[in-house]
Amino acid sequence: MAVNLKQLAEILGLSQTTVSRALNGYPEVNAETRQRVLQAVRETGYRPNRAAQRLATGKAYxxxxxxxxxxxxxxxxxxxxxxxxxxxxxxxxxxxxxxxxxxxxxxxxxxxxxxxxxxxxxxxxxxxxxxxxxxxxxxxxxxxxxxxxxxxxxxxxxxxxxxDNTQAFYDATKLLLQLGHHRIALINGPDYLAFSIRRKKGVTRALTEWGLGLDEELVHHSVMADEYGYRSMQHFLERPDPPTAVLCSSTVLALGAVRAINRAGLAIGSDISVIAHDDVLPMLKPENFSVPLTTTRSSxxxxxxxxxxxxxxxxxxxxxxxxxxxxxxxxxxxxxxxxxxxx
CATH class of the missing domain: 3.40.50.2300 (Response regulator)
Incomplete structure (x- = not known):
């Protein structure tokens, strides 16, 4: 059974006030005492009475x-x-x-x-x-x-x-340009969200530095789900002048894009290059794709x-x-x- 504050203080040989102050991070409690209190909390399963704490501190935690x-x-x-x-x-x-x-x-x-x-x-x-x-x-x-x-x-x-979403997609686009890609597509998040606007800005900035423009026909905005990635990529590949590379705002979008590329019989990395932003989703690791994905990574x-x-x-x-x-x-x-x- 978990102990209460009085029992915890008795175990430690400290006053209830000192224990309470240690738990609440008061600077006058020295580091050694605080560590003793925290260790005792772990060993005893003590949980503070939030109602009492709220009365004492005015905080809801x-x-x-x-x-x-x-x-x-x-x-x-x-x-x-x-x-x-x-x-x-x-x-x-x-x-x-x-x-x-x-x-x-x-x-x-x-x-x-x-x-x-x-x-x-x-x-x-x-x-x-x-x-x-x-x-x-x-x-x-x-x-x-x-x-x-x-x-x-x-x-x-x-x-x-x-x-830094602008820099991330600038770096990704610059890599593709250095590899000789000029027709670059973007499967982005919703167009009203700031991160999507900045990612598009990063793509545009890199293209401009190379004397190129972003073809708005190769930009799709949507919620970041694999079905939307599939539809966007399928649409791009049906064009008479399809892109040779695509940037995806998520590995979830990339999952759908890769499915469309595979169904079109194209080889990723040779016929078409793919870069995705990796939010480090535990169930969707870019290194586990059939062709491991190049990514901009931030957890x-x-x-x-x-x-x-x-x-x-x-x-x-x-x-x-x-x-x-x-x-x-x-x-x-x-x-x-x-x-x-x-x-």
């Missing part, structure tokens, strides 16, 4: 998130992977989630209700859009928050963690864990973290990219 739900909105395994990272870090500190479903057109109001409820200490934002109205709204509410991604336009002085789970660390650190007053973080994706070259046909 919860992170809030709003999930848009409506007919026509597909579940997203990418968001699930991000939440797994957030959850892994939260459980280490015995923090909870407060998940509020919301109609897409009621999202701002849902955030306002969540902030006013007192049931969360901080929130995070995802699926950023240009001039995203949620940022100035949360700044005005004065609730701590961290953004996963960045808006385009609007205020810039807000906390975020993002992948969604690691991003979720980092945002949880920043939010929790801010809540309990532990750690000093940068306000804004921009992670660079790693370009990993595998067998799915090769010289353009005829080169």
């Amino acid at each position: 919860s992170i809030g998130l709003v999930m848009p739900i409506a007919a026509g909105i597909d579940s997203d395994i990418h968001f699930g992977e991000f939440l797994a990272g957030l959850a892994e870090e939260s459980v280490k500190h015995d923090f909870h989630f407060v998940l509020n479903p919301s109609a897409p057109d009621d999202e701002e109001a849902t955030f306002r209700r969540l902030a006013a409820s007192g049931n969360v200490d901080a929130v995070f934002l995802a699926y950023m859009r240009p001039n995203d109205p949620r940022i100035p709204m949360l700044k005005a509410l004065s609730i701590p928050f961290v953004v996963h991604g960045r808006s385009i336009g609007g205020p810039r002085d807000y906390p975020f963690l993002d992948v 969604l789970r690691a991003a979720g864990a980092r945002i949880a660390t920043r939010l929790i650190g801010g809540i309990i007053g532990r750690g000093d973290y940068p306000e804004q973080e921009l992670w660079r994706a790693e370009l990993i070259v595998r067998a799915s990219t090769g010289p353009a046909p005829g080169r």
